[in-house]
Amino acid sequence: MSLITPNTRARGGGGAQKGGVRRYEHNKIYAHPLPLLFVEPPPSRIGSVLGLLGLSLTRIENPHCEGVFDPTTRSVWVTRPDDALILWRRGFFGKGDLSRSEPSWLARQTNIRASGGKQLTSEEVTARRRAERRQFKLDRAAAIAAVAEEAEEIFATEGRVIAPALSGPAIPSAATWRPSQSAAAAEAEAAEDEGRDGPLEDEAPLVDVEHLQLTLQEAFFLLWNLDCLTVLDPQQTHAMSLKEIWLTFQSAELPPTIPAPPNPFDTLQFDNPFLINYAVYHHYRSLGWVVKSGIKFCVDYLLYKRGPVFTHAELALVVCPVYEDPADQQSSSIALQNATPFTWSWLSTINRVNSQVQKTLILVYVTIPARSRVPLDVLRSPACLGHYSVREVIVRRFIPARMRD
Template sequence: MSMITPSSRSRGGPNKGGTRRNENNRIYANPLPVFFAEPPPSRIRSVLGLLGLSLTEVVNPHCEGVFDSTTRSVWVSNPKDTILLWRRGFFGKGDLSRSEPSWLARQINNRRTGGKQMTSEEVTAKRRAERKQFKLDRAAAIAAVAAEAESIFETEGRVIKPALSGPAIPSAATWRPAPSLSEPPAPSSPEDEEVDATELDPLVDVEHLQLTLQEAFFLSWNLDCLTILDPHTNEAMSLKQLWTACQVAHLPPTIPANLNPPLQFDSPFLINYVIYHHYRSLGWVVKGGIKFCIDYLLYKRGPVFTHAEFALVVCPVYEDIEDQKTSSLDLQNSSPFAWSWLSTINRVNSQVQKTLILVYVTIPARSRLSLENLDSPACLQHYSVREVTLRRFIPARMRD
């Protein structure tokens, strides 16, 4: 069956996809790496409950990553830490994968099953290939109908309007992919599998989980479940060292390096971390949105459950306009943008059923705060967040 058929989702009955949904609920049950473990019911627990006490245990895993200033990220290479951070909050992305670090699973799948059991990346690639082939087949059919109408006009003189639908024109409900697209390759014989198993080199997982600096600092500071190592000394970085390194990594190389440290209130790291911390604290899963020409996407539970509902565009605003004039940074969207640009972004996200939100981050003025405030995360209290929601007005669809 074609994977682009619109009605295919409802043909399997109410239980279609229920097994996978239940499995996802089990795997991604914890929204954060830190969770509370309830002890089994007992008489002691009942007595402590009457006294207002609890035996609930806070389970806080400790993962480890390496700071990388070149890519402005933190690399987590331990497979156990990688799986834990992804499955408990969807932090980071695999450097060799679209989102979930599944490179090793894809390689093992190709060896063992010949591609019968596909990962999320392979399912997406197959679906895109089928959509592309459907468009090509439909365009070829329409061209054939148009050529037939032109031939009839030349030979018989009759004018026939080429039809864009009908038995000769494939639609999403009738088109089926070719066997080369829908059927996996034939499995090899047992003799071939034995030869392959002995001759192939063992697989080594070369993929790592790449955390943005905002994600890494949130895990290290707020949840205390990530230890970040200095790449030069291989020693754990203190909170102050990490805080300063994150700000410096986001500054452009044009800023003189002799400043110690070259910290500024309009640092791109600070502005983006304010946004990330704000929405993560409210329970949203925050992921990058470059695919849709915006800064961030907001998921209610995570990418494996539903698509993102909101698209965020970060708009820095200077409390003192003189700070913007004297700043060595040219922050994106800090100056008024054209309505054509805003309309384009809004249209793109409306087509994928996302609500566009302009998030204004107010940068505190240097006249009332000294740069010493940037030495610790306590400076975040001087930043504020305001939101403006935009929706396209479509007269034909919004009369009610």
């Protein structure tokens, strides 16, 4: 049983007022944590009587979304915009293939055409901030070089030794630096030109070419636990059964073999990467966390309390498979990541990266059942997940100035 559970209480007394209108809108848009909706009927006498008997008239609304399995990217593509919007807003499942997270490509392009490029999207704001940060570093380096050159001239002419200053009025800082007026004027002039031109009359209408991309773990959680996703075969375009999906997702994570085995059951293995990663994903999703990919911070998963639009992730997970029987690892054809003991330099590197972004590193150990104890036939159904166990080890960087108490 995990001791890590999301804390839903707000920090501080004025937490609800900090977000303002944006926080209020987010609370309305992302009010449902799962795609399933539980609709309660209005209060009535019949409902009160049924409540005394332990019964309820609550109705479950299932969106029944649809996706297509893509073996090349090992993911499930949700191409219908309505389904993609539901899965993202009700649980933050998936990622837009043309966006950072939410599938908003069509909205961004429509906004650019309507406003002439004056209103910036979140991606454009991020690009501008990165460009300004890059320019700030260049200006600071140029100012430091100028101060050093001035010190060398004083030494050459007057013979005085002056240590070049790394701070002061001549050296820009992050608090005082502003973009140059010429760059700002050029950017404003370009924006005016774009707004003046406006959209062309013969401009082709926008077509939404973006899709929501679900990982195999997300897709299987939606179709097996919530029954709100139908996965279609990419070639025959028919709905795949649970057994077909279970075997296909396991085969997708294995390296290709030539010739391919005639029987898909011959490829079943306890150390399949899909099984190990899904055990971790299912474990934390069941505890109420929003689980997203952590490749940006060199980890496997990130845990959010409510979702990416509310707060940053507080926990970073590294999945560490552990064989119950060491002989299984030696005879296995799969080289699992982090299955062998890693070096302290690797652990220190990962921990330092996540400490800098204020994330707590957690090593998640998944115990792989031994073949001598559990037969391979249990891998034919998801019931085999009951033989896997998940343990957590929290790693924190020791900082003497902060941890003296």
